[in-house]
Amino acid sequence: MGQVFQHILDAIPLLLAPMTILAMIGGTAIGIAVGALPGLSATMGIAVLIPLTFTMSPVAALGMIAGIYNGAMYGGSIPAILLRIPGTPAGVATVFDGYPMAQKGQANLALRISLVSSSIGSAVSAVALLVLAPPLSMIALKFSAANYFWLAIFGMMTIAVLLSSNPIKGLLSAGFGLFVGMIGIDMLTGIERFAFNRLELLSGVDIIVLLTGLYAIPPAIDLALSPIKTDTDVRPVQQGDTVRFRWSSLIPVWIKASLIGVITGIIPALGGNVAALFAWNEQRRSDPDKEKYGKGAPEGIAAPECANNADTAATLIPALTLGIPGSSVAAVILGALLVHGLVPGPQLFRENADITYGFMLAMLVTSGLMLLLGRFGARAFVNVLKMPPQLLAPMIFILATVGVYAIHNSMFEVWMMLGFGILGYFMEKLNIPTAPAVLAVILGPIAEENLRRALLISNNGVIGIFQGTISIILIVLILATTVLPILNRLMSRKKREAVAAGSQE
Secondary structure (H helix, E strand, C coil), X not given: CHHHHHHHHHHHHHHCCHHHHHHHHXXXXXXXXXXXXXXXXXXXXXXXXXXXXXXXXXXXXXXXXXXXXXXXXXXXXXXXXXXXXXXXXXXXXXXXXXXXXHHCCCHHHHHHHHHHHHHHHHHHHHHHHHHHHHHHHHHHCCCCHHHHHHHHHHHHHHHHHXXXXXXXXXXXXXXXXXXXXXXXXXXXXXCEECCCCCHHHCCCCCHHHHHHHHHCHHHHHHHHHCCCCCHHHCCCCCCCCCCCCCHHHHHHHHHHHHHHHHHHHHCCCCCHHHHHHHHHHHHHHHCCCHHHCCCCCHHHHHHHHHHHHHHHHHCHHHHHHHCCXXXXXXXXXXXXXHHCCCCCCXXXXXXXXXXXXXXXXXXXXXXXXXXXXXXXXXXXXXHHCCCCHHHHHHHHHHHHHXXXXXXXXXXXXXXXXXXXXXXXXXXXHCCCCCHHHHHHHHHHHHHHHHHHHHHHHCCCHHHHHHCCHHHHHHHHHHHHHHHHHHHHHHHHHHHHHHHHHHHHC
């Protein structure tokens, strides 16, 4: 514990550097704006703006990313409350009670409840990251090459199967990611793989090109193809003055929602939208007055907003310690770490402890900045929401193109980004999740490298990778993760067929 405290003290001067403070303020403001714009998300915002961090120090860059992440999770509640449009997927549950409150002339109160709840959730999540990540990193030091192989497989299979309503589609996405991850020169043999004699592909596909293509371009295409809205399409919302409200009544809600958000964040494949829905449903279930929910209950805003922000730093716990992101945005942040030469895993806490703890402290600081900036930004961003989607779409295309071109000054990578973008657009239309593909690009090479290393050092050949308590536990988890959902789908299908046959008789 004393060593952890010393690492925190070492990180504080890096965090208080003027450039880092400006980066956190700017990132938080940008994150709120990104979250407030329907169709955009924290994942897309981080993916597009990572190139802007190339010239920054790692702590400043990660501070900006922390601000974008926290800010976007809160920003999604602004259009959800005022216009009944979730700015981000995590804002869906906020619509249930937020918009009815706005219709009753309590929009200011609803926005303040959302802001305070989001800030509390983010702070609790950051503390959980600081407390839980170091012990987990020490446990990870005990992992062998075979353990890391199975851990990487577990991460890919979990995301692929649980994140999609159809496990086959999730596995298909992961398979595509594995293929992309193999492009380039094999580091062990020096043999060219899937480069098709293109010099630009010898070093592999840059993770930023893939992330920008899959997450920035599809929403821009949707915005460009959306019908033009007139003034009559947007219902006017009275903002009203803040009424007298007893904030202490929300303390039990915040405690419960924070726990739900942290636990949900640690579990791979769930994410803030699931945490928000869990928290709203649990709050309604445990409240004697269930009828008030969905009609403008303040608790119905506090619970989901606190939970989806308590998920933010918590979802980074397995990402930083084990290299397994629990969500698509965590996968993007892993990409940002790699861009700055930081390899996720237990070595991150040994070799780059000051930067790592600086990032975790930045998650805590930006939760406070969000509280300050959110007070001034909510009303301003309401006007931004009136921007025609057809104007917003080309802005996203321009930002994405400039950002990707700036990586290596390569038009080839720009065209590759657009290709990934078109592919990502059709994947979304076919309900094929893109997160497994991104995760497979990151974890695929790790799984391959550790498998080959384990086979080289094992005296028992292939049998060696199945030995050891940790490997056996991970294999059981992989089988449970993949087999149980498939069995449930088969049983549900047979049950539906039986019911259909009974109705025909």
